[in-house]
Amino acid sequence: MALSVIAEPPAQFDAWRAAQLQKAPVPQSPRLATGEQEFVSYCGICHTVRGxxxxxxxxxxxxxxxxxxxxxxxxxxxxxxxxxxxxxxxxHIKPGNLMPMLDLSGPQLAPIRDYLETLK
Ligand code: HEC
Incomplete structure (x- = not known):
């Protein structure tokens, strides 16, 4: 397991921390809303997305x-x-880690990936 340490001035750190404590952004299109729903169904048993x-x-x-x-x-x-x-x-990428291969098709994964990319 790698760990990166990022040193920032206090004000920048406080802004980063405040942003991290926010809920995730609400999906802004039907495709992203589908991605969120699929994420909750397939991934939400193991992952939190606040909100x-x-x-x-x-x-x-x-x-x-x-x-x-x-x-x-x-x-x-x-x-x-x-x-x-x-x-x-x-x-395949990290053998033995605790995330299983879920056997979802490319078309099933695409909206989930697009949704994840909005989680800034
Ligand atoms: C059975 C539990 C489980 C399920 C289901 C699962 N994950 Fe994971 N996921 C994990 C675990 C555990 C890790 C941490 C793996 C590691 O780094 O060793 C992880 C890591 C990740 C990461 C990397 C996050 C980071 O900051 O390192 C992403 C992205 C991710 N999962 C997305 C998904 C998506 C999308 C789905 C659904 C399609 C999903 N996961 C389903 C357990 C799960």
Whole structure:
């Protein structure tokens, strides 16, 4: 597990902290609303997104996923490509981790990934 330490002036840190404590943004289109619903159904048992029905605690809180530089405990840069690869097959990327491969099709995963990308 990798850990990044980011040192910031107090005001910048306080702004970051206040933003992290906010609920996740509300979906702004029907496609993103579908992504949120699918996320709650398939992923919410293990992940929390504050402000939604997803309240799982086994995996990381994803309320502000896109504010992170890396995912999977520093294993991957947090880019759309790596994020898609991770949710499609996390065991291939990090064997033995506690997120299972969910066997969702590309068309099922796409709205979920698009929704995740709004979680800034
Ligand atoms: C059975 C529980 C479980 C389910 C279901 C699950 N996850 Fe995860 N997820 C985890 C765990 C545990 C991790 C942490 C893995 C690690 O870094 O070792 C994780 C990590 C992640 C990460 C990386 C977050 C970060 O900051 O490192 C993302 C993104 C993610 N999951 C998305 C999803 C999506 C999208 C779904 C549904 C399609 C999903 N997960 C379903 C358990 C789960």
């Amino acid at each position: 939604t029905m997803a309240g799982g605690r086994l995996g990381p809180d994803l309320s502000h996923l896109m504010s992170r530089h890396t995912i999977a405990a520093g294993s991957l840069p947090n880019t759309p490509g790596y994020l898609s690869g991770w949710i499609a097959d996390p065991q």
